[in-house]
Amino acid sequence: MLERDGEARRRREGSAGEKIVAVLEYPVKSDGSVIAERLAMSGDERRGLEVSVDDGRREIVAPLGFVKRDVSSSILGDSLAIRLLTPFEVVQGGEVISQLQSHYLKRVIKRVTETVIESYELAAIHVRLHPLYFLLRWIKPKLALMPSLTRLFWWLNAENGLREKHLSTVISRLRTALDESSREEDGVLQKDGELYALNPSKVMRGHLGGSRPRLKLPFNPQVTRVVREPAVAIGALRLLLAEAYPKSPASLAEMEPEEWAFIKTFHGLQPISSDEPLIEAIKKHLSLEDAEVKLDRKGSILNSTYLLRIYVDGSPKEALFVKRYFSWTDIKWVAAKLWAMPLRNFYFSPGTRMSNEVFFLSYLAEKGLRVPRVVYLSWGDKVLVENAIRGYNLTEAWTRERGRIGDRRLEEITIGVGRMLAEVHERDVVVGDCKPDNFMIAQPLSETWLVDLEQASLKGNKSWDLSELILYMGHYLDPEDAERYASLIAKGYLSKGRPEVVEGALDSKYQLTMLPWTPIWTQVWMFRSVERELRR
Numbered sequence: 001m002l003e004r005d006g007e008a009r010r011r012r013e014g015s016a017g018e019k020i021v022a023v024l025e026y027p028v029k030s031d032g033s034v035i036a037e038r039l040a041m042s043g044d045e046r047r048g049l050e051v052s053v054d055d056g057r058r059e060i061v062a063p064l065g066f067v068k069r070d071v072s073s074s075i076l077g078d079s080l081a082i083r084l085l086t087p088f089e090v091v092q093g094g095e096v097i098s099q100l101q102s103h104y105l106k107r108v109i110k111r112v113t114e115t116v117i118e119s120y121e122l123a124a125i126h127v128r129l130h131p132l133y134f135l136l137r138w139i140k141p142k143l144a145l146m147p148s149l150t151r152l153f154w155w156l157n158a159e160n161g162l163r164e165k166h167l168s169t170v171i172s173r174l175r176t177a178l179d180e181s182s183r184e185e186d187g188v189l190q191k192d193g194e195l196y197a198l199n200p201s202k203v204m205r206g207h208l209g210g211s212r213p214r215l216k217l218p219f220n221p222q223v224t225r226v227v228r229e230p231a232v233a234i235g236a237l238r239l240l241l242a243e244a245y246p247k248s249p250a251s252l253a254e255m256e257p258e259e260w261a262f263i264k265t266f267h268g269l270q271p272i273s274s275d276e277p278l279i280e281a282i283k284k285h286l287s288l289e290d291a292e293v294k295l296d297r298k299g300s301i302l303n304s305t306y307l308l309r310i311y312v313d314g315s316p317k318e319a320l321f322v323k324r325y326f327s328w329t330d331i332k333w334v335a336a337k338l339w340a341m342p343l344r345n346f347y348f349s350p351g352t353r354m355s356n357e358v359f360f361l362s363y364l365a366e367k368g369l370r371v372p373r374v375v376y377l378s379w380g381d382k383v384l385v386e387n388a389i390r391g392y393n394l395t396e397a398w399t400r401e402r403g404r405i406g407d408r409r410l411e412e413i414t415i416g417v418g419r420m421l422a423e424v425h426e427r428d429v430v431v432g433d434c435k436p437d438n439f440m441i442a443q444p445l446s447e448t449w450l451v452d453l454e455q456a457s458l459k460g461n462k463s464w465d466l467s468e469l470i471l472y473m474g475h476y477l478d479p480e481d482a483e484r485y486a487s488l489i490a491k492g493y494l495s496k497g498r499p500e501v502v503e504g505a506l507d508s509k510y511q512l513t514m515l516p517w518t519p520i521w522t523q524v525w526m527f528r529s530v531e532r533e534l535r536r
Contacts, residue, residue: 019043022093026086029154071104087166105177122359126264128195131174133260266373319388325350350382353454360453370449391443394436418492430460463504474518487529
């Protein structure tokens, strides 16, 4: 399989009368030493893949067709194509190699961006990627399957300037391909300084299209093709055995793609990945490393929210709202799913809920609506940090704070909440979990803010939002107060929103869904008041 006789190799090439159309050479690490290795591409498509060693140089000879298929569809698991991501030098056939590299880098960029969209969903719009992210994200899983291939990328952990030298070569080629992709009309990328953003229309298109995560098989589907093609199968086996040649593959333990991915927050870009404890990371992001911090749990034992107060020289500097997203087994979301299953498909995944919140907070803020701003996030821990809204929610306004606010001001606040929901719907956003608790009344100016957008979406039933907002409050109020505030919510909504949404909110299916929460007689009084507003 592995020939060490260079003369035999030359005789074989000569007798076959083949033509080597392209050769590239790159440095590899073998048994602690750096040696040159070559990939030669033959114009003879009938020959198999062979490996030889001569005068300290290792050479792989493969039909050009093998290389092209590996570049386009991983017929050999990228074992040949991945060499186009090394700091290679062209020995022969520059035009052929240039075309192969262009096609391969386009494929790498396309697949990596698809992975980013799948991982971060709508929040991918706010992700910014360094060229090194594309390299590491692509090669890491492949090197995990074939650790011996790390000898091709030993320079990622090299010292004495070798890392910078080789990495700059590879990054320069990647950046050229990324720039070309960002210049394409309706391309998947957009350039943002030295980083790259995903085209928002591509991310939104996938979300609105209702695409679902694909089933990931535990093996490369190309394996089935290899088995059906003897020449490819034999070549793959030879290459596999040859790649196991080094006794000790190089270590690339520090290779973390997420260190080169960033996400936009109100305070600027932050790395998506961080090994620092959350509090220290927040202080560093806000440039408040010497500040004192006090953390208070908010809500009941089933909630995962905290109020974080930051003090500088004893004086309050920042008040932040910290939210951790639990897994789908969180009892709150299981109960919510069973409760409203016919009407609303709640999101269970912590990643999806966090992605929704990151996206819709930014989206609605850009549309001029009052929502908290994203201050910091930890994707690995599924924690989101927002600026805290000092005040009370709408439920508290109707109950605990009612006497202090006064009836007239409370009526204005309630109308404003209905108006705000209509404005959200005008932007084609459905809140999804539209409880009165999600509307905060900030003090001292009594401004209304919308919070908790983890169940929001760009498609869905707007009437459900309005009906939930109205009927939910009936649990806390006597029928007369519930009737009055329902009328005010509807009045505010109709001042900006569409009557058909209000009409749809009166559907009896919403009454049935809310029966375990709000008594039927209270619901009847509330819906009658909404009907009166519609007739005005």
